[in-house]
Amino acid sequence: MAHILVIDDEAPIRETLKEILEYEDFTVSLAENGDKGWQMIQKNDYDVILCDVKMPGIDGVELLEKVQAFKPEIPMVMISGHGNLEMAIDSTKKGAFDFITKPPDLNRLLITLRNAIDRNSLVQETNVLKRKVAKTFDIIGDTPAILKIKDTIEKVAPTEARVLITGENGTGKELVSRWIHEKSNRSNMPLVEVNCASIPTELIESELFGHEKGSFTSAVKQRIGKFEQAHGGTLFLDEIGDMSMAAQAKVLRAIQEGKITRVGGDKEIKVDVRIVAATNKDLLEEIDKANFRMDLYHRLSVILIHVPTLNERAEDIPMIADKFLKEICAENAMPIKEFTADGYRALQEVNWTGNIRELRNVVERLVILCESKITGDDVYMYSNPAQRGSDPFGVVDEYNTLQDFRDWAEKVFIERKLIQNQWNVAKTATEIDIQRSHLYNKIEKYNLKRR
Numbered sequence: 001m002a003h004i005l006v007i008d009d010e011a012p013i014r015e016t017l018k019e020i021l022e023y024e025d026f027t028v029s030l031a032e033n034g035d036k037g038w039q040m041i042q043k044n045d046y047d048v049i050l051c052d053v054k055m056p057g058i059d060g061v062e063l064l065e066k067v068q069a070f071k072p073e074i075p076m077v078m079i080s081g082h083g084n085l086e087m088a089i090d091s092t093k094k095g096a097f098d099f100i101t102k103p104p105d106l107n108r109l110l111i112t113l114r115n116a117i118d119r120n121s122l123v124q125e126t127n128v129l130k131r132k133v134a135k136t137f138d139i140i141g142d143t144p145a146i147l148k149i150k151d152t153i154e155k156v157a158p159t160e161a162r163v164l165i166t167g168e169n170g171t172g173k174e175l176v177s178r179w180i181h182e183k184s185n186r187s188n189m190p191l192v193e194v195n196c197a198s199i200p201t202e203l204i205e206s207e208l209f210g211h212e213k214g215s216f217t218s219a220v221k222q223r224i225g226k227f228e229q230a231h232g233g234t235l236f237l238d239e240i241g242d243m244s245m246a247a248q249a250k251v252l253r254a255i256q257e258g259k260i261t262r263v264g265g266d267k268e269i270k271v272d273v274r275i276v277a278a279t280n281k282d283l284l285e286e287i288d289k290a291n292f293r294m295d296l297y298h299r300l301s302v303i304l305i306h307v308p309t310l311n312e313r314a315e316d317i318p319m320i321a322d323k324f325l326k327e328i329c330a331e332n333a334m335p336i337k338e339f340t341a342d343g344y345r346a347l348q349e350v351n352w353t354g355n356i357r358e359l360r361n362v363v364e365r366l367v368i369l370c371e372s373k374i375t376g377d378d379v380y381m382y383s384n385p386a387q388r389g390s391d392p393f394g395v396v397d398e399y400n401t402l403q404d405f406r407d408w409a410e411k412v413f414i415e416r417k418l419i420q421n422q423w424n425v426a427k428t429a430t431e432i433d434i435q436r437s438h439l440y441n442k443i444e445k446y447n448l449k450r451r
Contacts, residue, residue, distance in 0.1 A: 002047040002117045003027040007037035007063070008079070009055045013102070017050065024110060034058030038066060046074060048097075048116045053080035053087065061091065068095040073123045075116035079104060139175050140323055141316035145308045149176060156303050157183035162255070164300045165278040167307030170355035173278040174238065176305055180276055181234040189233030194226050196247075197239035204247045206263050209254075215264020227260045227271045235273045240300070241281035241292060252296045275300065310352040310359060318344040320356065324363040325374075337367055342376035342420070349419050350383045380416060411446040414439070423450045 004026050008014045011032070018028045029044070031037035035057045041049070049067065053060035064076055075097035080087065088099035097116045100109060139150060156163060157180045165173045174193070181191040199207050206216075210225030226235060237243070243251070254260045255275060259268045277300045286292035310317065321339060329336050339347070352358055362383050370378045414432070421428045425443075429436040442448075 001025060001027050002113075003029065003045070004048045004050060004113065005029050005031065005037065005040060005044075005046045006050045007031040007034065007055070007060070008050075008052040009033050010052075013052075020106065020109075021113075026113070034060065034063045038063060041067060041070070041074075047120050048113055049074055049076045050113070051076055051078055053078055053091070054082060061094065064091065064094050064096055073120065075120055077112055077116060138323065139172065139179060140320045141313060142319075143308075143313040143315050145313055146316065149305055149307065150179075152303070152305055153179050153183060156180065158185060160274055161302045162274070162300055163276045163303045163305060164283075164297075165276065165305045165307060166283075167278075167280065168309050168355060169280050170357035171307040171309055172356050173280075173307050174236070176307060177234075177236045177238075177276045177278060181236075184234065184274070186233050186274060190230055191234045191236060192226050192230035193236045193238060195238045197242040201244045201247075204244060205250060208247065209250060209260045209262055211263035212265040215262075219264065222262075225260070225262065227254060227273060228269065230273045231271050233273065235275055237275065237277040239279060240277040241279040241283055241286055245291075245293065248293045248296050252293060252299060255296075255299050310355045314348045317348050317359070320359060321347055321363050324360050325367060328364050328367045332367070334367065335372065337370065337372050337374060339374045340376070343374045343379055345422065346376035346379035346383075346419060350379070376420065380419075407446075410442070411448070414442055414446065415448050418443075418448065418450075 004021055006014055006017050006021075006028060007030075008017070009032060014030045014032070018030060021028045029040065029046070031040055034051075034055050037049075037051065038058060051060045051063060058066075060078055060080070064078065067074060067076055072095065076095070078088075078091045078096045078099045079102055080099075081102035091099050097119070098112045100112065139146065141147075153176065163177075163180060165176050167173050177193075178191065181187060194207065196204065206219075206223065206225065208225050208227055210223045210228060211219050213219055213222045237251075250260070254271065258270055258272065260271055261268055283292050283297050283301075287294050287297060310320075318339070321344070325337060325339070328334075347359075347362075350362075354361075362379075365382050366374050366378055369382060414428075417428050417432055418425070421431065425439055426436055429439040432439075434442075
């Protein structure tokens, strides 16, 4: 239910408007002058403000300027018994949604209010989407490897150079491609993404280059491919190492000549795209195995950017985890939680095989299941629920002999105690009641290492 603030120094008008608007199922608050209205605006949220122009103290135009500076997203509808065209134009220039003369026409007033509410909803939705998009482009970290990536992007993005991004799954290769596009001269044109690994081999050419109607059994109509969709912008070929050799040949031709031909067609179509590619494979090894074209590799790798694993930049983990924590709390309308110092240390000790993607999942799990302070014990408990969950037999079933299970349990126990004591060997030996030299032997036996 929309909440409307009516500001007018004439009590009969205020009460009449309140009665009419409440009958139309609006929630209505009243202010008898501009000063009172300004106080209420600072303390409360309103969907629309209906404001008289001529009032003692702060008049409507002055209040309009204050609201525009304070909360410009709130639409203000100005009303006046002394209205003229000049006043209406002046109010609109200063940000008013509309201008209505007294006595207001009821139908026009209700239409104006509903339009203002709709616009306010659209503004709020747009702001939410902008925040989500902005989150997507964040590359968090200040380790040397990340700073080098950011510096390379700043230098490369404004050029037309093709870029090949390498790194394991979940490291953030897509974010690097988005940064390159956003900082390029093509940023006002589309960024079109293609995951080459998720498209069946027999459909990849149709996906990239489009097809003509009737070119194959299911081609019931003409389709525009990704190259044409990205015309003037950037085409991101993710997991290009999984592309078929036939498709690689056509991509190479498109890069060399700036032309494509739809499947089943004979017309050449000019395309102007910047190619950014990414892979989790070693393409030089794939070339040796005859799975990837060397000439295409050299076309794509004008600039090489390698994204490190999360384990290789553990110093960035607290910063990344904090960002995820704030985002997840906001998305779920939850009070902001925080990691304790040993919580951060525990996160840095985890072996992040899934990289950034896995870290976000774990932080989301911790936010949902933990109290306001997320401790090291919480991280240990929930960072690998498959082994630490409610099914102990799932772990037992992994071992064939009692000795193997004992070794695993001893390794996990010692490693956990070392982490809790920040790898203070003397303190840990005392705590678990073994000799220090014996503990050193166990550390060596199980190849335990502090990150």
